[in-house]
Amino acid sequence: SQTIHQWPATLVQPVGSPLSLECTVEGTSNPNLYWYRQAAGRGLQLLFYSVGIGQISSEVPQNLSASRPQDRQFILSSKKLLLSDSGFYLCAWNRALRDRVYEQFFGPGTRLTVL
Amino acid sequence: ELKVEQNPLFLSMQEGKNYTIYCNYSTTSDRLYWYRQDPGKSLESLFVLLSNGAVKQEGRLMASLDTKARLSTLHITAAVHDLSATYFCAAVLNAGGTSYGKLTFGQGTILTVHP
Numbered sequence: 001s002q003t004i005h006q007w008p009a010t011l012v013q014p015v016g017s018p019l020s021l022e023c024t025v026e027g028t029s030n031p032n033l034y035w036y037r038q039a040a041g042r043g044l045q046l047l048f049y050s051v052g053i054g055q056i057s058s059e060v061p062q063n064l065s066a067s068r069p070q071d072r073q074f075i076l077s078s079k080k081l082l083l084s085d086s087g088f089y090l091c092a093w094n095r096a097l098r099d100r101v102y103e104q105f106f107g108p109g110t111r112l113t114v115l
Numbered sequence: 116e117l118k119v120e121q122n123p124l125f126l127s128m129q130e131g132k133n134y135t136i137y138c139n140y141s142t143t144s145d146r147l148y149w150y151r152q153d154p155g156k157s158l159e160s161l162f163v164l165l166s167n168g169a170v171k172q173e174g175r176l177m178a179s180l181d182t183k184a185r186l187s188t189l190h191i192t193a194a195v196h197d198l199s200a201t202y203f204c205a206a207v208l209n210a211g212g213t214s215y216g217k218l219t220f221g222q223g224t225i226l227t228v229h230p
Contacts, residue, residue, distance in 0.1 A: 032216050044158075044203070044220045051215055059217070090157060094216045101146065101165060102216045104205075106158040 002027035004107040006091050012113045019078040021110050023091030031093040033074040038088040086114045117142050117208045121221035128194045128228050136224045138187040138204035147180050147187045148205040194228045201225050
């Protein structure tokens with residue numbers, strides 16, 4: 001069965017510090033991977049998605065970047081955190097139901113607080 | 116641009132009552148997803164609706180999709196306290212296979228079920 005992991009689970013960082021959040025998926029190969037951010041417990045905003053190793057698409061301009069160094073690894077980074085980067089970061093992957101139709105599953109998330 | 120709107124945003128129900136959450140989306144989408152989120156937790160997939168007229172049921176929850184009206188509903192029957200959570204709908208832009216499974220989420224409906 002497929003499993004998605006994220007770490008760390010929680011993180012408190014000072015403004016201006018770097019960030020690295022990691023997501024790994026087990027039990028599947030070449031999945032589409034996504035990073036979302038949820039602010040204030042409400043709607044989710046898609047930040048990045050990746051359809052393969054080294055292929056990253058950004059959905060919104062921001063202080064963050066993403067990388068996919070391995071097939072089942074997706075990393076979210078920042079060189080200098082801002083207060084507005086605080087939120088709940090969720091990694092997700094797509095399981096194919098049929099041709100070009102997917103069900104999207106989410107990891108446990110990382111809660112980031114920037115002080 | 117695909118926009119997804121839910122209403123109501125807050126729903127306070129008594130146990131045993133029925134109610135419906137509505138999800139409208141702005142442009143053509145042939146896939147509609149419902150998720151549940153418990154406080155401080157990640158998203159759990161509830162339903163995937165793939166065609167006009169699709170209806171799915173799980174326990175006290177039933178979801179339906181009307182692609183012509185661009186409307187999905189989540190109906191709650193005889194609510195119980197365990198259903199208290201935030202419910203999100205999400206749609207995928209119908210982009211001829213180039214949407215890459217990217218989800219656009221509604222704002223979420225916070226459901227509280229009282230004894």
